[in-house]
Amino acid sequence: MKGVILAGGSGSRLYPLTKTTNKHLLPVYDKQMILYPIETLKKSGINDILIISGPGHAGQFLELLGSGYDLGLDIKYAIQEKPLGIAHAIWVAARDFAKGDDMLIILGDNIFEDSFEKDIKSFKGGAKVFLKKVDNPHQFGIAEVKDGKIINIVEKPKEPKSDLAVVGAYIYDKHALEYADKITLSERGETEVTDLNNAYLKKGKLIFRELEGFWLDAGTVDGLFKSSEFIRKVREHEKSC
Numbered sequence: 001m002k003g004v005i006l007a008g009g010s011g012s013r014l015y016p017l018t019k020t021t022n023k024h025l026l027p028v029y030d031k032q033m034i035l036y037p038i039e040t041l042k043k044s045g046i047n048d049i050l051i052i053s054g055p056g057h058a059g060q061f062l063e064l065l066g067s068g069y070d071l072g073l074d075i076k077y078a079i080q081e082k083p084l085g086i087a088h089a090i091w092v093a094a095r096d097f098a099k100g101d102d103m104l105i106i107l108g109d110n111i112f113e114d115s116f117e118k119d120i121k122s123f124k125g126g127a128k129v130f131l132k133k134v135d136n137p138h139q140f141g142i143a144e145v146k147d148g149k150i151i152n153i154v155e156k157p158k159e160p161k162s163d164l165a166v167v168g169a170y171i172y173d174k175h176a177l178e179y180a181d182k183i184t185l186s187e188r189g190e191t192e193v194t195d196l197n198n199a200y201l202k203k204g205k206l207i208f209r210e211l212e213g214f215w216l217d218a219g220t221v222d223g224l225f226k227s228s229e230f231i232r233k234v235r236e237h238e239k240s241c
Helices: 035-043 058-065 086-098 117-122 174-181 194-203 221-240
Strands: 002-007 047-053 074-079 104-108 110-112 127-133 141-144 149-155 163-171 206-210 215-217
Touching: 002 035, 002 086, 035 104, 035 110, 047 058, 047 086, 058 074, 074 086, 086 104, 086 163, 086 174, 086 194, 104 110, 110 163, 127 141, 127 194, 141 194, 149 194, 149 206, 163 194, 163 215, 174 194, 194 206, 215 221
Parallel strands: 002 047, 002 104, 047 074, 127 206
Antiparallel strands: 104 163, 110 215, 127 163, 141 149, 141 163
16 A cells, blocks of 8 residues: 655745745644644654645645655655646556555544554445545535445535545555546546546445544634634643553
8 A cells, every 4th residue: 555645736825925935835833734644644654655745835745845864654655736636646656656555544634633554454346435534515525424334425526415524644556647637627637546546436336434533624714723723722731640
């Protein structure tokens, strides 16, 4: 299993904080945002990691992380030349990095308490997504679940049929390259990860787990602030234990 962190995009939801830097290099309380998904991958038993960024600030990641040696990791880098969406970035990772291996993909602005170690060890092909109940389901890709199975995923639905958001962590097998290659641009001008997940769903190859621990989306100004506040409380709790 190889790990991929998607750290591209224009960071428009965090502008003007992102005018001079990539959003994944902004601090979430006591360290840069990108270090949280890196720690999650390491905690899950993955040491071979690819970071995909846009062309603007790629050198800043290299300056911060280097080869990953100091972290006990092997970190490589790739550039998504144009902001064509998450599914396109996954296609880049599958083609140039995974080369037939399974992948655990994490969005660089998502922070997880859960480890994915057990999910990796039990993975037997297809795809696996992770769900979390949210208060604002119209802002996320939402999974409709029936009898323990996902029957549909809708991106930012106007009338959500559940409150289960598909969060920014996904496990894919080698067919991700094939399926992502067939995805066309959405109305937003991007390839949507929801379309990739639905491609697996149509093949009957999509499973899920509902997360137990906290999940934070630090990709907006409010989300960045709330994430920092939350992590501060976590650190204080850790010190008191």
